[in-house]
Amino acid sequence: MENLKELISKVQIEERTKSLAKQIDEDYKGQDVVFITVLNGAMFFSVNLALNLEKSVKFTSVEVSSYGIAKSSSGVAKLKKDISLDITGKHVIIVEDIVDTGNTIKFLMEHLSSKNPASIKVASLLNKKERREVEVEVDYIGFEIPNYFVIGYGLDYEDDYRNLPYIGYIE
Ligand code: IMP
Ligand code: MG
Numbered sequence: 001m002e003n004l005k006e007l008i009s010k011v012q013i014e015e016r017t018k019s020l021a022k023q024i025d026e027d028y029k030g031q032d033v034v035f036i037t038v039l040n041g042a043m044f045f046s047v048n049l050a051l052n053l054e055k056s057v058k059f060t061s062v063e064v065s066s067y068g069i070a071k072s073s074s075g076v077a078k079l080k081k082d083i084s085l086d087i088t089g090k091h092v093i094i095v096e097d098i099v100d101t102g103n104t105i106k107f108l109m110e111h112l113s114s115k116n117p118a119s120i121k122v123a124s125l126l127n128k129k130e131r132r133e134v135e136v137e138v139d140y141i142g143f144e145i146p147n148y149f150v151i152g153y154g155l156d157y158e159d160d161y162r163n164l165p166y167i168g169y170i171e
Pocket of ligand 2: 038039040042043097098
């Protein structure tokens with residue numbers, strides 16, 4: 001892709017992920033944790049975060065689609081795939097690639113709360129605060145980024161470029 005610029009390097013991502021994992025290990029000592037990976041974008045981050053943990057975590061995933069324009073997320077989220085684990089009484093961490101308008105996380109929080117987990121927190125590799133439309137709390141943030149459309153490390157442009165080993169943006 002032309003005009004592709006690096007925003008966050010692979011090394012930066014790996015180092016930050018390690019420190020987030022350390023924080024999660026400390027915060028959840030002696031507790032059962034379930035990672036709920038938001039497919040497909042958060043796959044890479046979720047795996048890396050988990051591989052850096054000392055504790056054991058369970059894995060399940062959701063897939064969400066948003067109506068409207070493909071690239072920027074729109075208001076309404078819809079569940080394409082639900083979790084396949086019972087999270088009743090469990091400590092849940094929703095793992096996302098990016099929180100943008102906040103609509104996806106808000107929707108997932110509401111959806112998952114109804115399954116009565118002990119707690120729900122959010123871990124997101126990226127946070128684009130400038131674009132927020134609804135208020136959501138992101139407990140573990142990899143990087144705050146400006147209002148760029150980014151690709152790589154799981155993030156896609158029309159389903160491509162997810163396997164770019166760094167976070168890039170198109171200039
Ligand atoms: P939200 O519901 O607006 O917070 O949108 C979150 C979802 O929009 C993410 O899970 C991404 O799939 C997608 N998204 C938002 N910004 C970007 C971006 O810069 N690059 C790629 N995908 C993005
Ligand atoms: Mg996504």
